[in-house]
Amino acid sequence: MAVNYEELTTKHPCFALGKKGSSGRIHLPISPACNIECKFCDRKINDHEKRPGVTREVIKPEETPDVIRRSLEVCPDITVAGIAGPGDTLATDHALETFRLIAKEFPDIIKCMSTNGLLLAEKADEVINAGIDSLTVTVNAVDPDIEAKLNGGILYHGVHYTSAEAAEILIKNQLEGIRKISGAGITVKVNTVLVPGINDEHIEEIAKAVSETGASIYNIIPLIPQHELSDCRAPSCVEIDAARQRCEKYIDVFRHCQRCRADAIGVPGGEDFSDRIYLKRISHKDTFSHG
Numbered sequence: 485m486a487v488n489y490e491e492l493t494t495k496h497p498c499f500a501l502g503k504k505g506s507s508g509r510i511h512l513p514i515s516p517a518c519n520i521e522c523k524f525c526d527r528k529i530n531d532h533e534k535r536p537g538v539t540r541e542v543i544k545p546e547e548t549p550d551v552i553r554r555s556l557e558v559c560p561d562i563t564v565a566g567i568a569g570p571g572d573t574l575a576t577d578h579a580l581e582t583f584r585l586i587a588k589e590f591p592d593i594i595k596c597m598s599t600n601g602l603l604l605a606e607k608a609d610e611v612i613n614a615g616i617d618s619l620t621v622t623v624n625a626v627d628p629d630i631e632a633k634l635n636g637g638i639l640y641h642g643v644h645y646t647s648a649e650a651a652e653i654l655i656k657n658q659l660e661g662i663r664k665i666s667g668a669g670i671t672v673k674v675n676t677v678l679v680p681g682i683n684d685e686h687i688e689e690i691a692k693a694v695s696e697t698g699a700s701i702y703n704i705i706p707l708i709p710q711h712e713l714s715d716c717r718a719p720s721c722v723e724i725d726a727a728r729q730r731c732e733k734y735i736d737v738f739r740h741c742q743r744c745r746a747d748a749i750g751v752p753g754g755e756d757f758s759d760r761i762y763l764k765r766i767s768h769k770d771t772f773s774h775g
């Protein structure tokens with residue numbers, strides 16, 4: 485049985501309503517590949533950038549029990565094992581394999597998965613059977629024309645789709661996936677990256693649609709302007725707060741997102757222990773070539 489929503493609001497830092505939670509999470513950077521092309525995504529291997537999509541390394545499923553054991557030693561507050569990249573958790577089998585391993589070795593740890601949702605509808609049974617307790621789906625629009633401004637294309641069953649055609653498939657699968665997962669009693673959170681001038685006027689529609697589909701909690705994440713959206717601006721605190729207030733009419737709102745790295749370890753917003761656990765690699769930015 486998945487941990488229920490009420491319990492998650494006290495034991496899972498990313499489901500805390502009201503004040504910030506005090507429990508921790510370990511992110512297992514297990515999923516190397518992605519199947520969609522978010523225009524704001526810039527996946528990197530390094531140890532200095534604090535943002536989603538960045539990790540020191542990508543590890544193998546069989547390495548995760550040891551990583552969790554060592555992390556619990558340095559940070560006993562950890563209650564959640566999450567997989568959030570650096571790519572998509574359903575684009576390869578690594579995440580589901582890892583969750584099946586964790587269920588056996590750490591039955592008390594909350595299993596948290598984050599996905600773009602492209603394959604969620606067709607893999608819903610596998611996700612449910614892997615024993616996931618909380619699932620996050622990133623839904624940046626429910627209107628294909630708006631989604632097409634945020635996502636360049638998808639690779640779906642061997643075919644590369646672009647523009648509104650890609651967006652339509654993605655949105656349909658996300659909503660159908662949310663319906664199936666929440667219908668099985670698993671709590672669903674939806675993340676939306678708030679991009680001024682693209683989806684800010686659309687945010688209420690997203691909140692309403694995902695709430696009607698079965699999501700319990702909503703997390704509005706401010707854009708980090710980069711990659712193809714480097715010319716967009718980040719929303720101001722006032723804009724983020726206004727968007728959250730508008731959406732709260734339809735769904736509970738989570739307000740403490742830290743835009744974590746894919747290898748973060750610790751209580752979100754507190755000390756990060758990932759450099760003690762994951763391999764330190766030298767990134768291009770850290771090197772100097774004498775040519």
Ligand code: CLF
Nearest residue numbers: 498509566568596741742743744
């Ligand atoms: Fe990780 Fe995400 Fe699970 Fe949390 S993060 S997979 S739900 S355990 Fe949390 Fe970090 Fe925000 Fe994500 S603060 S980026 S919402």
Ligand code: SF4
Nearest residue numbers: 518520522525571600
């Ligand atoms: Fe990047 Fe995640 Fe979008 Fe894939 S789904 S392109 S990993 S932000």
